[in-house]
Amino acid sequence: MAGIPSFKDDEHYLPELAEFVGIPSISRDSHRPYMLAAAEWLAGQLAFANGRLVETDGNPVVTGEWLGAPGAPTVLVYGHYDVQPTGSPEEWHTPPFELTVTDGRAYGRGATDDKGPILVVLKTAQAYIEQFGRLPLNVKFLFEGEEEIGSPNLPAFLRQHAEQFSADLVISADGAQWRPTEPSLSVASKGLVSLDIEVSGATRDLHSGRYGGTVQNPVHALAELLAGLHTPDGLVAVPGFYDGIEDLTPQQRADIAAVAWDDDAYAAELGVPALHGEPGYSTLERLWMRPTLEINGITGGGPYTVIPHLAGAHVTCRLVPGQRPEDVLDAIRAHLAAVVTPGVRVAVTAEKGGAAAYTIDPGHPAIASARAALTMVYPGEEVIFARIGGTLPATVLFEEVLDAKTLFFSFSIADEMLHAPNEFMRIRRLGEGMRAWSELWRLLGEQAPGAMSASTWAAGAAK
């Protein structure tokens, strides 16, 4: 088998993407019939690989395998069929679960995170099977339904089925490329800790006039706690938060400084009056190399004259190498308990699914193959080594349980409104992605099995 399959026009694949996006598989809602419908759609697409659902303690995993390439490496393709909630429906210009195509873009919740990028893999594999009768290497599939809620059940599931999913390398269809102006390979992703803070005061809401001035208002107390999580100039003010992190090396700073970047254009694109963040680092350094603590939501009372008795916030931290999720959580708990004002109570609830940060060495052989595949699709363009500010909890798990590094090879782009209203995928990325995946598989198929495993590579790199 030489060369890669041929593909039809991008538009040919849109009806199937519309089917997939049309299923509102929001894992945070976990409406079981929708989750099952999305999983079964996916299993149907994997017919060539004995596609099937396997139950977990949460939403089922969709799996399958094609192992007809003895002597060639085995890769595990990872992705997720669940999607984020839509957020405020009135901010969507089109119905979130009706794929709407306009100006070269396909709009819909999950279009680019992660249903479109999964379709790229499915169609790549199907084209190989149809045109060559085989794949150029052994491929296993693992599509989970809980990525957007932090993959709470994946660790136990993968440990129970470690042998079944053993592979030389994981290739993730999740993990967006960072911008549309040049091809990039992601060599790191941030970790995640999620928690809820609840401040409570009286046993009931109180009339703001008839009780005002006598008790602490839980919203005031929460505002103080939240304001105290950062210094005014943007440093996270939780003692211990930065423990364990190595400072950037001069080489890292130089590499990042070499990437074309325009703060003003970035601010203008986002519509913010100024950029903001931890002092002492450039925007790209903060985005790629420094941890964050973001308050994602606040709630309490309403537009009426009460002293609310409850006020709450949802917080997520994005972690970098050296930070342990459990230590970060403990540091936040200790800080809040130490500074909370008298007159109220504060409770912190950790969300399941914390994850450490992940990195892959730019010298890993999978990176070389991926770079070559991208160069084939984007001739003459420099492939940048980028980092993912988002979190892909499965990566750390795959390394620990399967001894396999994860190569991010998504054809999503980070500007495609992931997690926001009006999510979309650029249609041209379907065909570009299929050709790139085809070439990547072809190149990886020529590698010696075993050379790519995490421990083998680490041992080689240490020499």
Place this chain on the structure above:
Amino acid sequence: MAGIPSFKDDEHYLPELAEFVGIPSISRDSHRPYMLAAAEWLAGQLAFANGRLVETDGNPVVTGEWLGAPGAPTVLVYGHYDVQPTGSPEEWHTPPFELTVTDGRAYGRGATDDKGPILVVLKTAQAYIEQFGRLPLNVKFLFEGEEEIGSPNLPAFLRQHAEQFSADLVISADGAQWRPTEPSLSVASKGLVSLDIEVSGATRDLHSGRYGGTVQNPVHALAELLAGLHTPDGLVAVPGFYDGIEDLTPQQRADIAAVAWDDDAYAAELGVPALHGEPGYSTLERLWMRPTLEINGITGGGPYTVIPHLAGAHVTCRLVPGQRPEDVLDAIRAHLAAVVTPGVRVAVTAEKGGAAAYTIDPGHPAIASARAALTMVYPGEEVIFARIGGTLPATVLFEEVLDAKTLFFSFSIADEMLHAPNEFMRIRRLGEGMRAWSELWRLLGEQAPGAMSASTWAAGAAK
């Protein structure tokens, strides 16, 4: 005519209270059919006084008059048929708009604020008419439908109809007595300023990983702004907020110190771990004599991994004499504009219906009559001069437009969950209220007309 009418058992009046409470006349929602239904119910009860609706630029006013007592004073009875929103439905133990009677209490939204206290007046007047064929003085009625949203249309309406509503004294069926342990007369109410703060950042919600660390999070900025509205120990930190307020006199401090009060019992009743407020003042001094700034509600983002692009808060200030609502609003605007962090925008929107604080001199003749009426109903109990932490914007208006002081004579009690879930009225207060109103009217009917007007009294007090 000597003496006062007789009344039936309290239970006799509950079906009509249930009718009135059953109409969800929430002025903040302003669902016109409900507002009209409540107004029309009220007009029907005022048949003896030619009860009728009069349109305003908002919800209609219900009015009527019985003027068959030449030579006697004229009083204007004030109340409101609108109610607060229910707040969170799951916090109600009974349906908010089905009057539910248990353990001597009638539960329902508006039961005590202000529909029950209005029923007391209606039944008092009807009993006089039925049993004596007349009232002991001239009575005009003015029930508005926008009190809970700050009476935005009452000023213009009253100025247009000043002659029609002219009176020697206003008696308010609104303005709760402050606690159930003794009868009290309120000699002051606080003013009100309401505003919304909105902080905006990017043009859309941003993925907290893919953009985290590069922009200011509007929720962080809002938390800083809100935390900065108070010092940690409870002083309002807005420069100029306290301008114009006279400090408490030694006599005021002594009077307040003489009122039976137990901080621990109060904290236990509210369920708070400690009381809290402006340093240097006792709890009752803060409640009665000092202004407050409360954040009533906060909103922004949600429990998902985004940097929200909007975050907002609703704020109300309760004012004391010397503070001008417009100056307080300006001070807050200036403060927020001065301290807002770069990277976001802040907008302040004032709600219509600001009001200054109100006072009536404890020596005013209406106070003497009211005290005597309460003593008749509660023999042997001391009548306390209390203050209302809440706001009755109409009082200042009545003084300005009608030259009439307002006597608070509600039979609501401040612990009856006003503005909160599970609002109720003590049933015994229906009969107590009717007898007290009957005696009050009888005593006021013996006064010389004109002696009670605001300017006459002020001139007399100045001598």
